[in-house]
Amino acid sequence: MAIYKALPEFHGLATEQFFAEYAPRAQPLVIRGFAQQWPLVAAAKISPEGFVNYLLRFYQGKKARIFVAPPAANKRFYYNEAMTGVNYLSGEERLDLFLGRLLELLPRAEYPAISLQNSLIEELLPGLVSENPTGYFPDVMPRLWIGNEGIVSAHYDGADNIACVVAGRRRFILFPPEQTANLYPGPLNFTPAGAPTSMVDLNAPDVNRYPNFSIALANAYSVELEPGDAIFIPMLWWHHVESLEKVNALMNYWWNGSSSPHAISPSPIDSLNIALLAMRDLTPAQRNAWRQMFDHYLFKQGVDPASYIPEHQQHLLGKLEPDYIRAIKDYFIEKLKK
Template sequence: MAGYRKIPEFNDLSAGQFFEQIAPEQKPVVIRGFARHWPLVTAAQQSPEDWVRYLLQFYQGQKARILLAPPEANKRFYYNGDMTGVNYLAGDERVDLFLGRLLELMDRSVYPAISLQNGAPENLLPGLVEDNPTPFFPDVTPRLWVGNEGIVSAHYDGADNMACVVAGRRRFVLFPPAQTGNLYPGPLNFTPAGAPTSLVDLNNPDFERYPRFETALANAYSAELGSGDAIFIPMLWWHHVESLEKVNALMNYWWNGSSAKAATPPSPIDSLNIALLAMRDLSQEQRNAWRHLFDHYLFKQGVDPASYIPEHQQHVLGPISPDYARAIKDHFVEKLKR
């Protein structure tokens, strides 16, 4: 899009190249044709009806969480006017009925935005993932997002994300983590869709109320993806997502950033919440002092502490076995009960 920076694109990229060269840089890239050979994508390129028929061959009667935003929401799943709630309804619905409703709304001129969000395909459509495999993520279970035209405001994920469009078209606008303060993030623990969300309407920004957003826009990236294309969104990169057609779907993979393995708790967002709880009453000078310790031990801005502490005394600074990780978690569970 005009005014936005262009995200680098690749047409052919192996899993080895991606994890060795691209992912460590933590910069977004578009991979055209990432899933072009999937039957899921082939069906979508034929027609919405063919795509729905393909999905239903895996359906066994399960229900999914469905969101519905009325026409006056302008396709945006967001807070209500005074931030006491959200502007959409949510409930459980049979997947086959939801897909039928999606097709029915295609011919309407006025219609709600409906969305199946963050569905587990192994539960909702058993066999779908096995029929559409990728060598990039053999051990990561993907999530499924299906709907008509809709808007999800800028938010971030606590894990690396490969988002693959499997039906329709989607537009992504990305902001680097350094723009966080210019995006006016909303509450950490009350969000429209589970992740902290920018309070600025990208398509109708109020620059008087949110003047720093102009700086964010000057540092934004954008790309439009078609069926079969994928985008790598590094962790903590803000992303505004718009579904551009009346039948849209996306399958995404979240992983822990160091390898193609699923992220495990606790997440970095969990640690942020705990840090806020632990340090909320400290003075600014005290917080500045703690910043130096975080820089040394966690962000390793100077000498790596593991480089001079004997290996047998590194504990959390060194390699951690599954048993030791469990012991650490149990320790903090007990501390947080007090």
């Protein structure tokens, strides 16, 4: 049985302190009681029916993306056995019908895993956010995730994330970015739900096929969140998420990265794909030589490359004006057509 590390926990954390002191460290942490004053959380603590009824006060008929995995999937939304597709169905459904189905499944011993994922709350439930505000993100629209007991395998996001449990309980297991190789990432361009995913089933790991997973497990963190609790997950931290009750809900805020509403283009993940295309045929020695270039220009592991070049000749190393960024993008658009 794995022995997980504990995450730092805070009971209330001022907005200014979080963004000035903790977010720049890119280390995960837990904020207990982050949303304890929200009417949404209060309704969920009364009963599943109270939670559903509260949500429906704001519903105006818009459909949402729904995912359904059969009982044979063991609550895990993932690839199918042959990796030719996924083990669940998805489609558009009215929120009121989905929530009714969620309540209908409560007394059943065997049931499918159903989930509403990644819905912009202001589009689906206008007015809900203003009644359940956070001072952390006045300009970021949160997203809503609702379902019964389900498992989302370890994956990473391209943005910093604060995820707040608003109903039920969720268990998070986190792995730092340096454990990426030991998590055996799946394809970049064929994923169960948009984000690259670990090939290892954390609840039943195949140690013969994935022997280095034990190293990742020795460096993993775990925490269980109650309604109103939140977790900060820095970008590129792997996280395995389990919904532990038959009615679960989470609101999350992405910012400062490729998953956020204000994402730059191209994103870092786009750049990774382009680099894989550009360097796939290089020898190991050539790749190592290019690693030195990336370390110098991009990751700035030694002398800052902009520190000794005149400002007017720094180009991509210096301050970028919108017209220059547009010109660079246009250049690469033409370059990639060849």
